[in-house]
Amino acid sequence: MKAFLQEAIAGSNADFVEIRLEDSFRTEIGFSGRDLRKAQETRDYGGYVRALIDGSWGFVSFNEPEKLPDFVRQAELKARSAGRGNVVLAPVPVVQDMVPISADPDDDLRKVPLDEKIRTLADLAERILSYSNQIVSCNVSYREENRHVLFGTSEGTLIDMHGLWGAGGMGAIAREGNVVQSVFSGFGTRTRWSEILGAHSRVEPICSEVVDLVRAESVAGGRYTVVLDPRLSGVFIHEAFGHLSEADNVSDNPKLLSQMQLGTRFAQDHFNVLDGGSLPDERGTLPYDDEGVPTSLTYLIKDGLLTGRLHSRSTAAAMGENPTGNARTVGYRFAPICRMTNTYIDAGPHSFEQMLEGIGNGLYVVGGGSGNTSKGLFTFSAEKARKIQNGKIGPWVRDLVLTGNVFQTLRDIDMVGNDLYRSRSGGCGKSVGARMQYPLCVSMGSPHVRIQNVLIGGR
Amino acid sequence: MERILEMAKRKADKAEVFRIEKQSEPACFSGGELTTLESENSISTALRVIVDGHLGFSSTTHPDEAEGLVKRAVASAAFGPEIDLDFPSVVRNEGAGDFFDPRVADLTTENLIDTGQNMIDIVRSKYPEVNLEVEVTKEKSRTSIMNSSGGCVSYEKTIYQAFLNVLLMLESDRAELEHTCTYTTFSDAPEQIARDAVWRFSHCHxxxxxxxxxxxxxxxxxxxxxxxxxxxxxxxxxxxxxxxxxxxxxxxxxxxxxxxxxxxxxxxxxxxxxxxxxxxxxxxxxxxxxxxxxxxxxxxxxxxxxxxxxxxxxxxxxxxxxxxxxxxxxxxxxxxxxxxxxxxxxxxxxxxxxxxxxxxxxxxxxxxxxxxxxxxxxxxxxxxxxxxxxxxxxxxxxxxxxxxxxxxxxxxxxxxxxxxxxxxxxxxxxxxxxxxxxxxxxxxx
Known part of the structure; x- marks a missing residue:
């Protein structure tokens, strides 16, 4: 296949051409209560050709690699029809490499048969459902992807890369009267089945929380000092700030670009945000991005100042900055775009107890959340929170929606905890044009953070 | 498809093969400029089987994979839900029928680019400063389904779609609109959503x-x-x-x-x-x-x-x-x-x-x-x-x-x-x- 790919590239007279061939096997399991709703293994096999001629791209995706020479010509034709454009690629080193999956042979996801995976999830579901009469249902799911990618460019880069991801989640649903509440916990690994089995230790906490939560009162809307737990602040930094750091979101938007000038103060001194595919063994870890660029670790905010952003080769060239190895695709149907890898707020100096000190009437917002952002504005629904009364953790409250402007909210972060945590599950979505590119494996990380003056709406 | 169905019938009591072949061609504009012309050529196949009253499923985008597909679908039936259903025995080839518009199928790349440019011009004529993302796409597909009840149906379909994202920067603030229009037939809907965007932004100042x-x-x-x-x-x-x-x-x-x-x-x-x-x-x-x-x-x-x-x-x-x-x-x-x-x-x-x-x-x-x-x-x-x-x-x-x-x-x-x-x-x-x-x-x- 390698020789075939190289031959197709050699046959092209585009200014630049790259080819990706991909073969992915996916396992998906889903329980709704005790019912197994999904247990399937599927295959996704295909590729793309991307050709650059006179500064314009032609992109062709396909499921029939044997017709590759035709698709190369189609891509060239598309690029020529697009006329003269302004795409330039930043120079990057030529890479020839082979990246295998390095797994412990005694603890390898791929060696666990489907029926054992199903039994493990069934057991999680059973434990959740039998925890309490108030727990009326649960959802437990698992998704594993084993992907082989062959990538080559007309510059001579040729990478043969294997990747493996396993992740899932479980949610306990409790009901009292008309109130229905759920609490969710994710789990995941790159190669080790034992990490998936570790989910068992999260059953008791989520069950006891959901039982408390269903009896909790709704939050009273208003402005609060909040402490975010690491899971939620990880989601916050990913959704509200990380997406703004994707260079393609700012490069053709002069107003946003003026707000996102490097060197601008974004937060208080002790605040650092990084993204990097080069961290070992995380969900968003990869040695090369999908343009064959070696990944790195990039400071996005350093000591409170905006210091970097996430680049593809073309956005780096357009903005006169260095490539960061952040061009990624969810699969061969899409050309790579600027995406996150492992994004996190770095650990700071404060203990959790220090954060609570001096808060008269605040909220400790806990757990996962789902969010929407639009160029600086964000809305998150959070699972749950505990009241903070005179520096002490109080009762649960529910139905929280956090809204705000990310620029203001970052400035309002006055304390950063010393307890960095990174998610091992979940995916990121980004839409370009009418099409949503989801899910991309990323991790979101943060310690506890304290934010002043957050607007909380009840539902 | 016949080959997959025959192989599946040997291992399962009932089977159904679904296939969609699609060719989709978007013209993509970013920052008001044409940046990429794309073409998606896909052949995707899914198989459902019923083995001892249990439903199994798998899919593939490898056009020639049959054995692996059948094997995975049959294996998953061991865990699949109990089910009692008969696949429909309808036999009908609709071909390029009601939902296939030759006016869409025959659109050229230049037509798509012109439409995208028209949309941009409509918005820019009132709001020259806005940031614009536009996609105009034509799509042709053929869907075929065959099953062990003797059912065999297929039809062709066209899609004409335009996407518009407009970001209007205001004094201290911004207004953003994302709008997609999709039809099986050709129309001036893409230009219409651009005119509607102008109406929408006229209230935003x-x-x-x-x-x-x-x-x-x-x-x-x-x-x-x-x-x-x-x-x-x-x-x-x-x-x-x-x-x-x-x-x-x-x-x-x-x-x-x-x-x-x-x-x-x-x-x-x-x-x-x-x-x-x-x-x-x-x-x-x-x-x-x-x-x-x-x-x-x-x-x-x-x-x-x-x-x-x-x-x-x-x-x-x-x-x-x-x-x-x-x-x-x-x-x-x-x-x-x-x-x-x-x-x-x-x-x-x-x-x-x-x-x-x-x-x-x-x-x-x-x-x-x-x-x-x-x-x-x-x-x-x-x-x-x-x-x-x-x-x-x-x-x-x-x-x-x-x-x-x-x-x-x-x-x-x-x-x-x-x-x-x-x-x-x-x-x-x-x-x-x-x-x-x-x-x-x-x-x-």
């Missing part, structure tokens, strides 16, 4: 204050996006037979205002989700869900119909979640085709004139995040306008609208416009008029 209180709310067809999921959710056969739907066992009951009629209609030639068969090969038809306020139907696929003792309504579509469109690796489940609310009597401009104080919800953030099963919705208004004494006086900011769709349609419904619009959103495809509700809780945040 002034921010009008909103107080937290109950007031009249007008949902445009785009704003309806926030009501779509909680509304259709209760009609899903899967929830109905498990008695998890609020609408279970209520056929014949008056559930909403008598001026409301809702149909699921895949037979309308131009509408984006139209098709002669669903993804299980069941012939589709117009299905009246609410007739003048009275609940008259549910949506079933083969599986939920079997459980409920009903007939499939041709609503088995391969969609993996609320937030995604067609997906080859999703098994068919109950989903709407084109959900349609029939128009009212009042010209749209008169709807506005009749409102003393209220807001127009034109686009939302957070749609689908409420408790859909209960029909609840809660959304931030991403784009909306204030109405005072029958006039639009400016844009609203930081406003949330929430409620329950069934209660709103029963107790708060005031009027629907004579005009209707067809929308293609992340959650689904629908055609609706503008809808006005009175005394809705609006919260300034």
């Amino acid at each position: 002034r921010v009008a204050p909103v107080e937290t209180k109950k007031m009249t709310v007008l949902f445009t067809s785009l704003g309806f996006r926030g009501l779509f999921v909680p509304l259709f959710y209760g009609f899903g056969g899967d929830l109905v037979y498990r008695k998890l739907s609020l609408l279970s066992g209520r056929l014949g009951e008056s559930i909403v205002d008598p001026r409301i009629t809702v149909v699921d209609d895949p037979t309308r030639r131009e509408l984006p989700a139209s098709c002669p068969f669903d993804d299980e090969g069941v012939s589709t038809g117009r299905n009246v869900l609410i007739d003048k306020g009275v609940l008259t139907g549910y949506m079933y696929d083969l599986r939920s119909a079997g459980k409920a003792g009903a007939k499939s309504s041709g609503n088995g579509f391969k969609k993996s979640s609320l937030y995604t469109g067609f997906s080859i690796d999703a098994q068919p489940n109950t989903n709407p085709s084109n959900l349609i609310i029939l128009p009212g009597m009042i010209p749209k401009n008169d709807l506005i004139k009749d409102i003393r104080e209220g807001i127009i919800v034109d686009d939302t953030m957070g749609a689908g995040q409420g408790n859909n099963m209960n029909g609840e919705f809660s959304m931030s208004v991403a784009l909306g306008y204030k109405i005072e004494n029958g006039e639009i006086v400016g844009r609203v900011k930081d406003v949330m609208v929430s409620g329950n769709v069934y209660e709103s349609f029963k107790n708060n419904f005031k009027a629907a416009s004579r005009e209707v619009w067809t929308e293609d959103t992340l959650f689904g495809r629908y055609q609706v008029p503008w809808l006005v509700f009175e005394d809705m809780p609006v919260a300034a945040t």
Whole structure:
């Protein structure tokens, strides 16, 4: 296949051409209560050709690699029809490499048969459902992807890369009267089945929380000092700030670009945000991005100042900055775009107890959340929170929606905890044009953070 | 396909092969400039088998893979749900029939580029400074389904789609609009959404204050996006037979205002989700869900119909979640085709004139995040306008609208416009008029 790919590239007279061939096997399991709703293994096999001629791209995706020479010509034709454009690629080193999956042979996801995976999830579901009469249902799911990618460019880069991801989640649903509440916990690994089995230790906490939560009162809307737990602040930094750091979101938007000038103060001194595919063994870890660029670790905010952003080769060239190895695709149907890898707020100096000190009437917002952002504005629904009364953790409250402007909210972060945590599950979505590119494996990380003056709406 | 079906029949009691071949060509503009011309050529195949009364499934995008596909599907049947269904024995090749428009199929790359440029010119003529993203796409597909009951159906379909994202920078603020129009037939809809964008932004230059209180709310067809999921959710056969739907066992009951009629209609030639068969090969038809306020139907696929003792309504579509469109690796489940609310009597401009104080919800953030099963919705208004004494006086900011769709349609419904619009959103495809509700809780945040 390698020789075939190289031959197709050699046959092209585009200014630049790259080819990706991909073969992915996916396992998906889903329980709704005790019912197994999904247990399937599927295959996704295909590729793309991307050709650059006179500064314009032609992109062709396909499921029939044997017709590759035709698709190369189609891509060239598309690029020529697009006329003269302004795409330039930043120079990057030529890479020839082979990246295998390095797994412990005694603890390898791929060696666990489907029926054992199903039994493990069934057991999680059973434990959740039998925890309490108030727990009326649960959802437990698992998704594993084993992907082989062959990538080559007309510059001579040729990478043969294997990747493996396993992740899932479980949610306990409790009901009292008309109130229905759920609490969710994710789990995941790159190669080790034992990490998936570790989910068992999260059953008791989520069950006891959901039982408390269903009896909790709704939050009273208003402005609060909040402490975010690491899971939620990880989601916050990913959704509200990380997406703004994707260079393609700012490069053709002069107003946003003026707000996102490097060197601008974004937060208080002790605040650092990084993204990097080069961290070992995380969900968003990869040695090369999908343009064959070696990944790195990039400071996005350093000591409170905006210091970097996430680049593809073309956005780096357009903005006169260095490539960061952040061009990624969810699969061969899409050309790579600027995406996150492992994004996190770095650990700071404060203990959790220090954060609570001096808060008269605040909220400790806990757990996962789902969010929407639009160029600086964000809305998150959070699972749950505990009241903070005179520096002490109080009762649960529910139905929280956090809204705000990310620029203001970052400035309002006055304390950063010393307890960095990174998610091992979940995916990121980004839409370009009418099409949503989801899910991309990323991790979101943060310690506890304290934010002043957050607007909380009840539902 | 025959080869896969034959192999599957040897290992399974029943089998069904689904295949879609698609060629899609988007022209993509970013920052107002043409940046990429794309072409997607796909061949995707899915297999369902029933082995000892259990359902198995797999899919592949490898055009020649048969043995692996059959092996995975049969293996998954060991864990699959118990099922009792007969695949339909319909034999029909529709070819390039009602849902194939040669005018779309024959569009050239230059035509697509010209249309995108026209859209940009329309918006830029009024707002030269805006940031614009545009995509114009033509698509041709052939869907074929073969099964062990002897059923064999196929049809070809075209799609003509335009996407527009406009970001207007204001004094200290921004207004953003994302709009997609999708039809099976050729039309000037792409240019129309560009003209509509100009109308929308003409109200954005002034921010009008909103107080937290109950007031009249007008949902445009785009704003309806926030009501779509909680509304259709209760009609899903899967929830109905498990008695998890609020609408279970209520056929014949008056559930909403008598001026409301809702149909699921895949037979309308131009509408984006139209098709002669669903993804299980069941012939589709117009299905009246609410007739003048009275609940008259549910949506079933083969599986939920079997459980409920009903007939499939041709609503088995391969969609993996609320937030995604067609997906080859999703098994068919109950989903709407084109959900349609029939128009009212009042010209749209008169709807506005009749409102003393209220807001127009034109686009939302957070749609689908409420408790859909209960029909609840809660959304931030991403784009909306204030109405005072029958006039639009400016844009609203930081406003949330929430409620329950069934209660709103029963107790708060005031009027629907004579005009209707067809929308293609992340959650689904629908055609609706503008809808006005009175005394809705609006919260300034």
